[in-house]
């Protein structure tokens with residue numbers, strides 16, 4: 477009997493904390509993996525290989541359309557297919573609104589929003605040309621809905637990601653391509669872990685915003701990604717799964 481071909485999942489920002497946890501979940505689900513990131517982390521690549529997956533690491537800047545195209549050519553050359561594409565690479569900084577420079581603003585849009593557009597459109601073009609279906613997953617954020625101080629361009633880029641998910645879902649649905657977003661809350665990982673290191677005084681405020689009473693872990697996010705990768709999510713498109721321990725409702729009910 478011929479062995480069924482393994483599905484392949486691509487994760488941008490794949491050696492970052494949420495990207496890596498999500499890729500690990502995909503490996504547990506039997507997928508081979510492409511990690512696309514602007515920086516290398518051989519330890520993480522090897523750790524996934526040790527779990528039995530074929531892993532391809534591609535160094536690419538998602539804000540550079542040409543670099544994304546070159547990287548995707550490698551994906552098809554190596555695997556001949558792609559089944560799941562998770563746009564996840566992101567940046568953030570903490571700066572008062574009056575002090576953001578135009579460069580910093582544009583950098584957020586280039587990576588957090590335009591990067592998702594480049595990867596989604598290039599992947600979808602290839603799927604449509606080949607008659608393949610696929611699942612696109614965006615890492616959004618609870619602040620796509622909730623304005624938050626010091627991270628204005630981040631909030632705006634994530635609001636854009638949420639609209640991009642819905643617009644792309646609408647136009648790609650006839651091809652059997654789904655686009656959904658996951659909106660994590662305050663995760664003790666990656667961007668927020670660094671923020672907490674720089675501004676330890678933020679912890680108390682963050683905790684007061686989380687109705688479930690514990691800070692989120694990367695694995696909490698990866699569990700929801702696992703659902704979006706699985707067949708159980710086949711009838712979902714154009715939606716966000718907010719998995720934030722209740723931050724959105726917590727912020728809405730906070731005393732003013």
Ligand SMILES: NC(=O)c1ccc[n+]([C@@H]2O[C@H](COP(=O)([O-])OP(=O)(O)OC[C@H]3O[C@@H](n4cnc5c(N)ncnc54)[C@H](O)[C@@H]3O)[C@@H](O)[C@H]2O)c1
Nearest residue numbers: 489492493494513514537538564565566617663666667668
């Ligand atoms: N940590 C949180 O609390 C939190 C909450 C909600 C949403 N998110 C989102 O999760 C995603 C992952 O963030 P994280 O917390 O794991 O941070 P992280 O810094 O650990 O991961 C981000 C990764 O993106 C990569 N990256 C940055 N710019 C890139 C570029 N131009 N091209 C390719 N790769 C690039 C980085 O090298 C890094 O590996 C982001 O989209 C972030 O907005 C994080």
